[in-house]
Amino acid sequence: MKILVCISHVPDTTTKIKFINNNTALDTAGVQWIINPWDELALTRALDIKDAQAGAIESVTVINVGLVETEPTIRKALAIGADKAIRVNLEPKDSFVIATQLAEVIKKDNFDIILCGIEAADGNGSSVGGMLSEMLDIPSVSATTFLDIENGQVKLQREIDGGHEVIATQTPFIAIVQKGICKEPRIPSMRGIMGARSKPLQVIEPVTADSLTELVNYEYPKSKAACRKVDAENVKELVQLLHEEAKVI
Amino acid sequence: MNFEYTEEQIMIQQAAKDFAERELLPGIIERDEKGEFAKEQMKKLAELGFLGMMADPKYGGGGMDTISYVLAMEEISKHDSAAAVVMSVCNSLVNWGLETYGTEEQKEKFLKPLARGEKIGAFLLSEPEAGSDATSQRTTAEDKGDHYLLNGTKNWITNANSASTYIVIAQTHPDKKHKGINALIVDKNTPGITLGPHENKMGMRSSDTHSVMFNDVKVPKENRIGDDGFGFSFAMKTLDGGRIGIASQALGIASGAFERALKYSKERKAFGTEISNHQAVAFKLADMVVKIENARNLCLKAAWLKDQHLPYGFASAMAKQYAADIAMEVTTEAVQIHGGYGYVKEYHVERLMREAKLTQIYEGTSEVQKIVISRTILKD
Secondary structure (H helix, E strand, O other), X not given: OEEEEEOOEEEOOOOOOOEEOOOOEEOOOOOOEEEOHHHHHHHHHHHXXXXXXXXXXXXXXXXXXXXXXXXXXXXXXXXXXOOEEEEEEOOOOOHHHHHHHHHHXXXXXXOOEEEEEOOOOOOOOOOHHHHHHHHHOOOEEEEEEEEEEEOOEEEEEEEEXXXXXXXXXXXXXXXXXXXXXXXXXOOOOHHHHHHHHHOOEEXXXXXXXXXXXXXXXXXXXXOOOOOXXXXXXXXXXXXXXXXXXXXXX | OOOOOOHHHHHHHHHHHHHHHHHHOOOHHHHHHHOOOOHHHHHHHHHOOHHHOOOOHHHOOOOOOHHXXXXXXXXXXXXXXXXXXXXXXXXXXXXXXXXXXXXXXXXXXXXXXXXXXXXXXXEEOOEOOEOOXXXXXXXXXXXXXXXXXXXXXXXXXXOOOOOOEEEEEEEOOHHHHHHHEEEEEEEOOOOOEEEOOOOOOOOOOOOOEEEEEEEEEEEEHHHEOOOOOOHHHHHHHHHHXXXXXXXXXXXXXXXXXXXXXXXXXXXXXXXXXXXHHOHHHHHHHHHHHHHHHHHHHHHHHHHHHHHOOOOOHHHHHHHHHHHHHHHHHHHHHHHHHHHHHHHOHHHOHHHHHHHHHHXXXXXXXXXXXXXXXXXXXXXX
């Protein structure tokens, strides 16, 4: 079996986000870029399965849609243990464009298991996995918290309200991965880091695809209101404020 | 001149940071309290290749440069210097010594398992009456034809219990003084080796430190490193590199204390505002960060010289003396910024202060570094 892990190149989750150009672009000055945390968990699970089932998994490939500056992030995935990587040479504009590019590669290369993080930590679109499933006409399992292969059979679990659903499916399929798929992302080993540059990183040109959405501008979240203290004796006022102002009851 | 790290160096720094935060920080207070060696964590650190990170890949090492080593040592030392000293002894002293001066047979037999992280090494130089003054070795390695017979006691030996491979510095020809000293590779399981109790130390309490006694320990002749009498020179050259490791450890202790003090100063309020808004605290933070930056630059300069195969003994002595001394100053100020909280264990800075003290003492005291530095500048 061949596993493909789709990885996004996102700002470190502790980044202080600033926008420029009339709030239409992220200020990337000083930003440290990382593998999207959900994608990193997906990659870790793929590698764990490969390690546990020597021979059952032929390869783990990572793919990213991005320009050359995403290559350090891709090489981090190679350092962690992916066997090879593909970069589609295109600045990702929206989920549809990304999914179109990924689908083209997957159609040609016959991957059996395709893993996507449930969302990207920057755009939080949560849509590439579902779009890919539609474009490729293969099943997808959302919010996957468990994935394993037992005697050639794929077993998945997905999160549902208050519990889990156990799912079996045929390959090829897409698992949209949620936290819980593995305990922690893998730390690359020293040899993995030093060997990352010698692993194949194939750069392919994109197919034509138009964005279906347009980013108008970003808005900062409203700053938190100041804390208001209500006298301990005045329960009525507290209830009224919670009801009318905070609208939580 | 280029101050940028490579992609690999950044990855190593991040890997060390992740490992330290995830694996070493939880439980450090208890390990420190009990003086407990982080056995499981060391196994994981070894599996990731940190213990053999600079050794040549042909011997199973990571093949990384000294800059990467400085970055990794700093990150690990921010949280657990006792773990960092295992890394330092293995990389800078034992592996480097074997790789640089060992025969191919010695490298095959002893370096490979060390570089792969399957075994831990220890460097046995200090004695009850020979610490920084390494010329006065009392431990003897009597030449018995096909083997040496080791007798004597080594003190303050890091990794003494956890190591499998020792490099022992001992006197073979007392009449030749330091030119009669040899460096021998000794299997810890050789009959005649006994360990003293675990040292109950002020800091780095979970580091595995013991005295090691040799009583008629037979060491095959082929385990001698270099020519007869090379041992003192071997020890001095090895310690030049060791200083980069300890300097980086001191740097990590200082930056770990600084990061905690910075965070605390922005949270803790006094007189109606965060204490970082008080100039008395803000200036302390400014002084700390300048010292840390200086120490980091000295460490990186020494590492760069070593990587360029240029002389680095002077640079590593400066890095070690300065980083150790500022680690003591910075950790003391970090405790001061934390006030009463700094004096209790949960906030880590008191531990870092205790750890900083050792960096001014081992692998050549700050005073010995000043001897090296002053002799270098005065020799012409």
